[in-house]
Amino acid sequence: MKAEQIRPEMHLRPIGAVRSEIKESMLTADEKGLALKERMEKIREYHHRIKNTVSDLVIETEFTDLLEGIEGFSHILVLYWPHLIAPERRGLKQVHPMGREDLPLQGIFATCSPARPNPVLVSAVPLLERRENILRVKGLEALDGSPLIDIKPYSLNYYGAENPAVPPWMEQIHRELEI
């Protein structure tokens, strides 16, 4: 089967944008010059900060009616576009996770890298509050200004996994970041 046989137009339009105090990614040029230990310390701080960050999802008012009932869910799934990733980076094939050359090269589909062929990022977050067209959430890594693609109600049936296993390199990162 060739995917060429079925090519619907897959064009997305923003349904809103993220308003967050997180203005830039953790992997900035500055940090690339740091030794591994200092760098991981910075990343750990960054992750801790994100976990406690409260962001607003500002939905275009023409879509307010589509939010009816979302406040009945404790968690939502947020789909967004990492708008600061340059389009040419969508061609990357493999990376060292978090830019760490001590970890083995991984295919992009085996990582959470925002630079991927179709950069649609997904995050499950607690929904703190809805005010009309604005959803307040906690712990969203999306940078300020990220276009929103979709909001879904979180259901374990679709998005949960029982005892998911990850490879050693990811276990190591989680351990080092204390997440």
Next chain:
Amino acid sequence: MKAEQIRPEMHLRPIGAVRSEIKESMLTADEKGLALKERMEKIREYHHRIKNTVSDLVIETEFTDLLEGIEGFSHILVLYWPHLIAPERRGLKQVHPMGREDLPLQGIFATCSPARPNPVLVSAVPLLERRENILRVKGLEALDGSPLIDIKPYSLNYYGAENPAVPPWMEQIHRELEI
């Protein structure tokens, strides 16, 4: 903040397609004529069948290198496009869940309806096996031929939720469908 300020081109290209024995959605014209009880019985059977269905994600060979390491994960997140949903249905605002008029109208963003402004569907599934560019998974609801948008490694950190609460209408559906 207006989302108009930030409009990157958000165009997706298929990275592959789903090969599945599930050829059509449960909500076909046939079933709409059935009484509620019969209809729910059919939907329950359909869900049970999907849960046990084994599908193949056939990735375009140009992307095979991007899969390197995915076999280290027990679960993956699959993003796909519901290609049989007519584009004009992307304008729907509210629906009765599963077409059931006994359940209250919900905004599209509060439902799992495949007809939504940006129909990017997300499913967490066990990864059974990888053979080169083909990923074998279990329990994927995607219909045969659905274009694939992205494959992500499943990490509780991004996609898990602790004790997620859902509203009464969804609890009722889960109870009736025994899921």
